Each structure stands twice: as structure tokens, then as C-alpha cells.
Amino acid sequence: MVSNSCFETTLNLPSIDLSKPLNPSSISSLSEACHQWGFFNIVNHGISKSLYEDIRSFSNHVFDLSSETKLKLGPSSSVKTYTPHFIASPYFESLRVSGPDFHSSAQDSIDVIFHEDRHEFSEILEEYGNKMTELSKKIMKIVLMILGDGFDTRLYDSDFNNCHGYLRINRYSPPTDLEEKETTEGLGMHTDMSCITIVYQDETGGLQVKSKDGTWMDIVPSEGTLVVNIGDLLQAWSNDKFISSEHRVVLKKPVNRLSIAFFWCFEDEKVILAPNEVVGNENTRLYEPFVCLDYLKFRESNEEGKFEKVGFTVKDFVAHNTKNCLPMPVS
Numbered sequence: 001m002v003s004n005s006c007f008e009t010t011l012n013l014p015s016i017d018l019s020k021p022l023n024p025s026s027i028s029s030l031s032e033a034c035h036q037w038g039f040f041n042i043v044n045h046g047i048s049k050s051l052y053e054d055i056r057s058f059s060n061h062v063f064d065l066s067s068e069t070k071l072k073l074g075p076s077s078s079v080k081t082y083t084p085h086f087i088a089s090p091y092f093e094s095l096r097v098s099g100p101d102f103h104s105s106a107q108d109s110i111d112v113i114f115h116e117d118r119h120e121f122s123e124i125l126e127e128y129g130n131k132m133t134e135l136s137k138k139i140m141k142i143v144l145m146i147l148g149d150g151f152d153t154r155l156y157d158s159d160f161n162n163c164h165g166y167l168r169i170n171r172y173s174p175p176t177d178l179e180e181k182e183t184t185e186g187l188g189m190h191t192d193m194s195c196i197t198i199v200y201q202d203e204t205g206g207l208q209v210k211s212k213d214g215t216w217m218d219i220v221p222s223e224g225t226l227v228v229n230i231g232d233l234l235q236a237w238s239n240d241k242f243i244s245s246e247h248r249v250v251l252k253k254p255v256n257r258l259s260i261a262f263f264w265c266f267e268d269e270k271v272i273l274a275p276n277e278v279v280g281n282e283n284t285r286l287y288e289p290f291v292c293l294d295y296l297k298f299r300e301s302n303e304e305g306k307f308e309k310v311g312f313t314v315k316d317f318v319a320h321n322t323k324n325c326l327p328m329p330v331s
């Protein structure tokens with residue numbers, strides 16, 4: 001499980017400054033990043049450092065509870081908001097808070113694990129969820145703008161009108177015998193089940209994206225910067241004009257790592273079909289229309305130790321569907 005890695009480099013992603021209008025050069029570097037990496041940075045996003053500090057201290061408080069208490073929110077509980085160690089990886093655990101009512105989603109979990117009123121926790125998670133929702137809408141508009149010159153993004157408002165978001169607070173606890181210069185995977189290579197994901201990673205670092213030649217590139221954390229990555233749903237909707245990045249998290253230091261990922265997704269019942277204008281005349285449609293929920297069910301796994309399922313993508317889903325649609329051999 002623990003490996004020495006020598007082919008890793010740092011990736012410089014363009015930063016989109018959300019306090020300024022986009023100019024032609026930022027559009028062009030964003031477009032390149034979306035096609036090549038499926039990753040870019042945003043700055044001046046309006047989320048304060050103190051909100052992160054509040055969420056961090058709340059999260060550590062929850063993750064430090066006993067396994068027995070946390071499992072009251074686990075996969076076999078009624079709320080199912082906690083993913084324990086050994087589902088995605090031995091070192092990964094996470095807590096989910098779902099929109100659009102982030103307050104009540106957080107409160108449902110908090111009521112189960114605390115025997116006193118901790119409404120301040122639901123309030124900070126509500127604030128974060130609402131801010132991420134607004135940010136996601138803003139970023140989606142920017143991302144759609146780069147689809148092409150003269151492309152009227154209003155045409156697709158209806159496609160994205162019913163999007164919803166949820167956040168997952170992730171904590172990684174490296175193995176205690178992790179030695180200097182050794183790394184281990186905290187979360188294996190995967191693509192996200194979202195249109196876009198907005199990631200806050202703490203100063204520990206460890207997020208990596210896979211380049212086309214297979215090299216893992218470090219996305220180094222920078223204070224005040226959030227990382228955005230394209231997910232499978234937008235890749236399929238855009239007929240591969242946007243790339244859903246293959247990424248992972250490696251643990252390089254013997255310290256706990258915290259990240260918060262906000263997933264902005266199509267509604268479950270949406271039929272995903274790339275619009276004709278996006279496919280273009282010369283290109284073929286790469287994905288048969290599919291229902292979002294069918295893809296989510298294909299990807300989701302609560303099975304302990306089935307780490308390989310983490311790496312399935314929308315391409316695997318399409319291949320699986322095609323295989324299942326082949327005529328049965330005549331015996």
C-alpha cells in the first residue's frame with residue numbers, strides 16, 4: 001500500500017478572479033485548463049478564512065468521536081451521512097451535508113451524535129452550503145462561456161436550473177508507520193459524480209491530477225484559493241468538450257488532512273443528453289442519453305474494501321450499459 005513515488009510534478013493551474021470581469025486571456029487559459037486538466041483555481045470567492053476555521057474545528061470534533069458514535073450516522077443508519085474508514089480507503093472518512101436545506105441536513109446528523117443543542121454547527125454548515133450553491137451557479141456560467149465564441153449560455157439555463165449541491169467533509173488519517181519520503185493513497189484515483197466540484201484542501205496538500213501521459217501532478221494548496229474540477233456529468237453533457245479529471249489524494253505527511261468537497265450535480269431524474277449545438281455538426285454524440293440516477297447507482301458503493309469501484313467513470317458506465325444491451329447469444 002505504501003509506495004515511493006518519483007514521477008510527480010507540481011501543476012500551475014490558472015486562477016480565475018471572481019471579483020473581476022473575465023478578459024480574453026483568462027477565458028483562454030481557463031478553456032485550456034478545462035480541456036487539458038479539468039481543473040482550475042478560483043480566488044476572491046468570498047468565503048472567509050474564519051468560516052473555514054469554524055468548519056475545521058467542528059469537523060475535527062466530529063471525527064474525533066468514537067467509531068461507535070460515528071457509526072450512528074454510518075451506511076446502515078437511517079441518516080447515512082457518515083462514510084467510515086475502509087469504504088473508500090483505510091485512511092478516509094467523511095461526513096455529508098446535503099442541500100438545498102443544509103441546516104436541516106446538518107441538524108439531522110448533529111441530533112444523532114450530540115446530546116445537547118449544537119445549533120451553531122448547523123448554522124456554519126448552512127452558511128457554507130449556501131455560499132457554495134451561489135458560487136457553483138456563478139462558476140457554471142463561466143464554464144459554459146468557454147464552450148465557444150458566440151455561444152449563448154442562456155440556451156442551456158434550463159439544463160442547469162434544477163442542479164443541486166451537497167458537501168462532503170473529508171478527513172484523512174495517514175498510517176502511523178508512514179515514513180519520510182513515503183506516500184500512500186488516502187483516496188484512490190477517481191472522477192467525480194458531479195457537473196463541477198469545488199474543493200477546499202487544507203495546507204497539508206496531497207490532491208493530485210493525472211496527466212494524459214499518466215504522470216501524477218500535485219495541486220499545491222494556496223491560502224484563499226479554491227480548486228474547481230469538472231465531473232463526469234458535465235463531461236457527458238458536453239460530449240467530452242470538458243474533461244472530467246482523474247484525481248486522487250496522497251498522504252505524504254504523518255498528519256491528519258481535511259478537505260471539503262462541494263458537488264454540484266444534475267437532478268437525479270434528469271436525462272443527460274448533449275445539446276446539438278454542443279456536439280457540433282462534424283462530431284458524433286459520444287453518449288447515449290442516460291438518466292442521472294442510473295449512473296449514480298452504478299458508481300455508488302458502500303461496500304467495505306471494494307476500493308476498485310472508486311475508480312469507475314462515466315465511460316465505464318457507458319461500457320457497462322452497452323454490454324448489457326448486446327443481444328444474448330443464441331444457444
Ligand SMILES: O=C(O)CCC(=O)C(=O)O
Pocket residue numbers: 168170187192199200201207247248249258259260261
Ligand atoms: O480531499 C481532496 O482534496 C479531494 C477529495 C475528492 O476528490 C472527493 O471528495 O471527491
Ligand SMILES: [Fe+2]
Pocket residue numbers: 190191192197247
Ligand atoms: Fe474527487
